[in-house]
Amino acid sequence: MISLNYRDARPIYEQIKDELRRLVVTGALREGEKLPSVRSMASALAINPNTIQKAYGELEAEGYLTSLPGKGSFASVPETDVGKERREHLFLRLGEIAEELRYLGEDEQAVVSRIKQTYTAAGGRGLRRGFREKRSGPEKKQDPAKSNEDPS
Amino acid sequence: MISLNYRDARPIYEQIKDELRRLVVTGALREGEKLPSVRSMASALAINPNTIQKAYGELEAEGYLTSLPGKGSFASVPETDVGKERREHLFLRLGEIAEELRYLGEDEQAVVSRIKQTYTAAGGRGLRRGFREKRSGPEKKQDPAKSNEDPS
DNA sequence: TTAGTGTATTATTCCATCTAGTACAGTCAC
DNA sequence: GTGACTGTACTAGATGGAATAATACACTAA
Numbered sequence: 001m002i003s004l005n006y007r008d009a010r011p012i013y014e015q016i017k018d019e020l021r022r023l024v025v026t027g028a029l030r031e032g033e034k035l036p037s038v039r040s041m042a043s044a045l046a047i048n049p050n051t052i053q054k055a056y057g058e059l060e061a062e063g064y065l066t067s068l069p070g071k072g073s074f075a076s077v078p079e080t081d082v083g084k085e086r087r088e089h090l091f092l093r094l095g096e097i098a099e100e101l102r103y104l105g106e107d108e109q110a111v112v113s114r115i116k117q118t119y120t121a122a123g124g125r126g127l128r129r130g131f132r133e134k135r136s137g138p139e140k141k142q143d144p145a146k147s148n149e150d151p152s
Numbered sequence: 153m154i155s156l157n158y159r160d161a162r163p164i165y166e167q168i169k170d171e172l173r174r175l176v177v178t179g180a181l182r183e184g185e186k187l188p189s190v191r192s193m194a195s196a197l198a199i200n201p202n203t204i205q206k207a208y209g210e211l212e213a214e215g216y217l218t219s220l221p222g223k224g225s226f227a228s229v230p231e232t233d234v235g236k237e238r239r240e241h242l243f244l245r246l247g248e249i250a251e252e253l254r255y256l257g258e259d260e261q262a263v264v265s266r267i268k269q270t271y272t273a274a275g276g277r278g279l280r281r282g283f284r285e286k287r288s289g290p291e292k293k294q295d296p297a298k299s300n301e302d303p304s
Numbered sequence: 305t306t307a308g309t310g311t312a313t314t315a316t317t318c319c320a321t322c323t324a325g326t327a328c329a330g331t332c333a334c
Numbered sequence: 335g336t337g338a339c340t341g342t343a344c345t346a347g348a349t350g351g352a353a354t355a356a357t358a359c360a361c362t363a364a
Contacts, residue, residue, distance in 0.1 A: 026251060071330080119263075202354075225309090
């Protein structure tokens with residue numbers, strides 16, 4: 001699912017964050033889908049569980065992940081307010097990159113085409129939260145509908 | 153000219169690189185314009201000259217800066233071949249950002265508008281090397297016009 | 305000559321990263 | 335309840351990049 005690059009300047013937990021975020025936004029991981037447990041992914045990548053824990057924790061702060069103690073971690077869509085900060089950050093970076101590309105000689109057409117390519121390639125993926133239907137994923141931080149079992 | 157943020161996760165030399173690059177691509181620093189010397193900028197920012205040296209060195213590798221031993225460092229436009237790698241990197245990031253913005257609910261129109269805004273705001277700045285006329289900047293590694301001497 | 309420039313080198317301090325180990329509480333199948 | 339999972343928290347230590355400090359050399363220009 002994830003491969004690490006020890007030559008990469010980014011720390012390991014950043015690589016994991018970026019890769020997991022990429023899997024979510026590209027649709028490879030759908031909302032509500034269960035991710036490997038902290039310990040199992042640590043074992044699979046042959047690294048320390050604390051490193052995975054850090055990546056999961058920060059990704060949860062971004063809203064791309066929801067963790068439920070005792071149950072697991074699940075891919076999720078950032079709440080509108082959390083996603084707002086993220087979107088503002090992304091728009092800022094977008095402007096900086098466009099500015100530099102322009103300086104390097106790329107015309108508007110070339111840059112816009114690259115944007116349109118992304119939206120064309122993506123099918124019906126990535127609709128707003130308000131437009132999506134309910135699904136199997138955990139609602140907020142609460143326990144998803146459980147059966148009539150009595151724990152004790 | 154540059155202000156540092158010690159709370160920033162990025163190392164100091166990265167902050168300097170990013171800021172200087174930004175000044176160049178936005179036109180605040182024009183090609184051939186002289187930058188503060190390694191020692192003077194280190195003094196102005198109250199940091200070690202080695203840190204400035206590292207920032208300048210990497211920025212020169214990117215093509216945004218040309219250093220001439222004994223004379224100084226000057227803003228420059230990346231050679232086409234050096235800039236090619238940079239452009240490819242920027243296009244890659246552009247695609248990733250667009251993908252995430254789309255996932256967060258931004259429609260194509262909103263993203264494209266941000267791009268066009270950049271190109272509209274910029275006047276005649278940032279033309280390709282082949283289209284630019286000869287100017288005061290250093291040709292390759294040769295002596296730049298001595299007229300530019302404002303290292304504020 | 306003198307002062308300023310870029311550049312290189314070595315040594316040292318500092319801190320984020322990563323590891324290692326342990327611990328606790330919640331969930332779920334049995 | 336038991337056991338095996340789960341997320342989470344904490345301490346302690348090792349490692350490596352970042353930044354500093356101090357010199358040194360060659361080049362440029364007034």
